[in-house]
Amino acid sequence: MTGSGSGVMGSGYGSHSAAQHAGLAAAQGMLDRALRAVPLPAEGRAFRVADLGCAAGTNAMEPMARTVAAVRARRxxxxxxxxxxxxxxNDFGALFATLCGPTSYLGGPGVFGCAQARSFYEPLFPPGELQLAWCSIAVHWLSRLPLPVDGHVYSSRAAGPVREALRRQSAADWTDFLRHRAAELVPGGQLVVVGGAATDDGLSGAEGLFDLALAELQELLRQGELTADQLAAMTVPTWNRTTAEYLDPLRGGPAAQWFRLEEAEFAVLEDPMWSRYGVDGDLDAYAGEVAASFLAAFGPSLFAGPAAVEPRTVRRFGRGLTARVKERPEAGAARWRIELLRATRR
Ligand SMILES: C[S@@+](CC[C@H](N)C(=O)[O-])C[C@H]1O[C@@H](n2cnc3c(N)ncnc32)[C@H](O)[C@@H]1O
Known part of the structure; x- marks a missing residue:
């Protein structure tokens, strides 16, 4: 069975996205260099930016404020x-609430924010419209799930033909993403991507957490809270690319004709929840936050897709995952791997 690949975030994502925020700190330098390199639009025209895969916008406020400040320093x-x-x-209501809230980059004269609801694997803007395309922690969500993962809910645990099908889907999606951004950026326009990544062994750093989640889902199956069909239909439609999978198309594939790869960096993020637990020793708070963050990022794709389950079951899953993280706190810590890259439209 194939799936839509919906990577939509849960309603708690805005307040449970500290791990994703940690990735953005690493990207600040790249964004700053993009903002120095990018050609400004003609006098009197607006500087146009896309924030691709925005969720509730929480983690976009800082980079967009930085963008406004940097281009206004130049003009x-x-x-x-x-x-x-x-x-x-996506919950665009949450995005607009963020845009109207105290952390927003909006407020001063001449700064405008708006939204568009369409996949970034499709065209989003007229040709040559953008100076900057920014995308953080989003391109590892696939446009569709070619096959469910046998015996697990997480793609990095896939094997054999399913693994190959996921890899092929990921490669096709990444090429589509780059093709559309190439059409939309002006010559010299800048693309900055922070993508969920994997080491060459295919691991993303969150396998321990997903194994705990799977154990809890299997327990719910044993208790008759979930059916075997529901569990079999559950797969998070992501593929964390290796460095080669991100960069090879930009180094020698078709995308090398569209973009010049300026810089790239692979990083392993500390888990901010684990770090906080190391300081305050509050196991209840740590386990609760890990389960809430997991549900915010992955709950909709597990529980609202083809496997649609009762809200009561989702709550039981949350309690069960919390208990499992309390039993094995280190297994719940995710050291996400990310690939940061900056490329210039030729
Ligand atoms: C982990 S959130 C990251 C949000 C935000 N950029 C951040 O840094 O916190 C991933 C976001 O990517 C979005 N997403 C997934 N697939 C997408 C697609 N094909 N097109 C656009 N957005 C997508 C999800 O809906 C979600 O809002």
């Missing part, structure tokens, strides 16, 4: 227009 008073994009199922 005081220049208008800036940011378009936040995500798939139609």
């Amino acid at each position: 005081p008073g220049m208008s800036v227009q940011v378009t936040h994009t995500d798939i139609p199922g």
